[in-house]
Amino acid sequence: MDYGYDYIYEYNYDYPVSHGNGGDAAVTILLTVYLVVLALILAFALASYIFHSIGLYTIGKRMGREHAWLAFIPFARDYFHGELAGEIPLKNKSIKNPGIWKLVLPIIYGAVAGVLFVFLFVAAIGAGAASSLSGNQMGGIMAFSTTLIALYIVILVFAVVYSAVYSVLRILIDIQIYEKFTTRNMAVVHSVLSGIIPLYEAICFFVMRNKPFNPGMEPQLTPPPVPPVYPGNKTE
Incomplete structure (x- = not known):
């Protein structure tokens, strides 16, 4: 029996439109590249x-x-590296105990740079606060910014000077060691390249470790002590 009703059911589902996973893929690629580069640097x-x-x-x-x-101990190897060179003669003076200088210079640099940073940063805050308290907000900002720029310049100059001094010391140490196994000119070349090219110094020391010493450069090894001879002992 038909009552005139027409039952029609329609089902509509809204599925999320996929726009691709390009963003996730890019992040994955970048992370992979980063990990590979980090692994290479560590190796x-x-x-x-x-x-x-x-x-x-x-x-x-x-x-x-x-x-x-000591060659295998961090920081101590820097001291040992310098001590292998021995006293370094200059024009009118000489560098005694280069190993101590090679070990201490980075510590001095870190301490002085830290003190400079704290002092100048406090000075920047003080200059900005003084200008702000006087009612000149813009002047406070300018004073703070100017002092920070001065801080950056001072620390940058100090870092450049330290880097130059440390590099020269390292080159002089390497020259002293290299010329025990090669000519003076080649020792200078190897020392300069050691300060520029990563891994160069390590390979040079590894290759030269068993080379014969140049004539006159042989180490003065202390002979073992002679056992005492007492009266009445027979020697064969």
Whole structure:
């Protein structure tokens, strides 16, 4: 029996429109590249540390230096590196204990840079606050910004001077060591390249560790003590 009703059911579903996952893919690629680069940097640094330490250790042992194992200890290896060079003669003076200087210079730089930063930053805040309290807001901002710029310039100049001094010291140390195994000119070339090219110094020490010393550059090794001879002992 038909009552005139027409039942028609329609079902409509709204599915989310996918616009692709390009953003996620880009993030994944960037993260992968970052991890690969980080892994390469770490592997590079580890290889440099190992080659450099083995080279210093072997050269130190051949030169009769005690505590050659310092070549494998962070920070202590910087001291040992400088001590292998010995006293460095200059025109009118000489650098005694270059290992101590090589170890202490970065500490001095860090301490002085930290003090400069704190002092100048406090001075910048003080200059800005003084101008603001006088009712000149714009003057306070300008004073603070100017002092910060001065802070940046002072620290930058100090960093450049430190970098130059440390690089020269490192080159002089390397020259002293390299010329025990090669000519003076090649020692200078190797030392300059060691300060420019990463891993170069480590490879040089590793390659030269077993090379014969140049004539006149042989280390003066202390002979072992002679056992005492007592009266009545027979020697064969």
